Amino acid sequence: xxxxxxxxxxxxxxxxxxxxxxxxxxxxxxxxxxxxxxxxxxxxxxxxxxxxxxxxxxxxxxxxxxxxxxxxxxxxxxxxxxxxxxxxxxxxxxxxxxxxxxxxxxxxxxxxxxxxxxxxxxxxxxxxxxxxxxxxxxxxxxxxxxxxxxxxxxxxxxxxxxxxxxxxxxxxxxxxxxxxxxxxxxxxxxxxxxxxxxxxxxxxxxxxxxxxxxxxxxxxxxxxxxxxxxxxxxxxxxxxxxxxxxxxxxxxxxxxxxxxxxxxxxxxxxxxxxxxxxxxxx
DNA sequence: AGCCAGGACGGAA
DNA sequence: TTCCGTCATGGC
Numbered sequence: 001x002x003x004x005x006x007x008x009x010x011x012x013x014x015x016x017x018x019x020x021x022x023x024x025x026x027x028x029x030x031x032x033x034x035x036x037x038x039x040x041x042x043x044x045x046x047x048x049x050x051x052x053x054x055x056x057x058x059x060x061x062x063x064x065x066x067x068x069x070x071x072x073x074x075x076x077x078x079x080x081x082x083x084x085x086x087x088x089x090x091x092x093x094x095x096x097x098x099x100x101x102x103x104x105x106x107x108x109x110x111x112x113x114x115x116x117x118x119x120x121x122x123x124x125x126x127x128x129x130x131x132x133x134x135x136x137x138x139x140x141x142x143x144x145x146x147x148x149x150x151x152x153x154x155x156x157x158x159x160x161x162x163x164x165x166x167x168x169x170x171x172x173x174x175x176x177x178x179x180x181x182x183x184x185x186x187x188x189x190x191x192x193x194x195x196x197x198x199x200x201x202x203x204x205x206x207x208x209x210x211x212x213x214x215x216x217x218x219x220x221x222x223x224x225x226x227x228x229x230x231x232x233x234x235x236x237x238x239x240x241x242x243x244x245x246x247x248x249x250x251x252x253x254x255x256x257x258x259x260x261x262x263x264x265x266x267x268x269x270x271x272x273x274x275x276x277x278x279x280x281x282x
Numbered sequence: 283a284g285c286c287a288g289g290a291c292g293g294a295a
Numbered sequence: 296t297t298c299c300g301t302c303a304t305g306g307c
Contacts, residue, residue: 017288018288123288124289124290126287126288126289127287127289127290128286128287128289128290128302128303128304129287129288129289129303129304129305130286130288130305130306130307131287131288131306132306132307133287133304133305133306134287134288136305137304178303178304178305179303179304180302180303180304180305181290181301181302181303181304182290182302182303182304183303185290219290219291220289220290220291221290222289222290222291223289223290224288224290225288225289225290241288242288243287243288243289244286244287244288244289245287245288246288275288279288
């Protein structure tokens with residue numbers, strides 16, 4: 001199916017680092033002249049839950065490899081399709097040249113609504129780690145402990161294993177995934193969820209601060225990881241995860257403090273613009 | 283070769 | 296409270 005939209009760029013979303021299973025399936029077209037290739041065509045594959053979705057973008061035109069009913073049932077909300085990101089961008093201080101540049105660079109980013117359990121585990125892995133390796137760790141977990149599926153294009157993919165599955169494993173089982181010290185966090189977290197000691201079902205009902213506190217009960221989940229889960233899975237767009245890139249941004253460009261009051265209720269969206277910009281220009 | 287990565291944790295000061 | 300050492304691994 002076909003959609004047209006402003007403020008939506010699959011490549012930027014892919015590179016924004018919020019979803020580790022949205023990746024290009026082919027090398028992005030490179031213009032040998034070195035100039036801007038406006039007709040670039042990039043294809044991506046996204047795996048979420050039991051589903052795989054192919055996406056292709058050309059300018060503002062986007063193709064999604066799903067039926068209309070699937071779109072309405074799931075993907076529309078997943079991509080936060082009906083939110084007007086132009087309104088968020090318009091709220092940015094015109095004097096704030098840094099954030100204006102960040103928006104120019106990553107204005108097509110959206111905050112997705114990702115499955116809670118996958119996001120919990122993914123961002124436990126993310127700590128003190130780099131994005132390429134985070135992706136490898138996640139794919140390793142999925143290919144070893146997830147379910148194999150056919151994507152209908154002759155390729156297979158693997159679902160993200162649920163908490164009960166991971167809770168059933170031993171520390172040695174995790175060794176090949178090369179998770180380092182994070183494996184014990186994941187095992188302990190999976191067991192808390194599987195035992196019912198942590199109820200993920202009711203987390204979406206909680207307001208931001210309560211959800212954050214609750215998530216921080218999980219081993220390996222501190223304030224930063226909890227904020228990522230709040231932002232990327234629970235869609236609390238006021239959550240503002242502070243990682244090393246954001247620390248740099250705050251130090252270099254907001255020495256007097258970030259204007260949270262101006263962006264009350266949606267600072268997390270600016271956080272993503274800042275993170276994307278800060279990590280790309282380096 | 284060496285610094286760094288979307289930090290969390292336990293203990294010390 | 297804040298600060299510090301430690302944790303495991305590999306990307307670049």
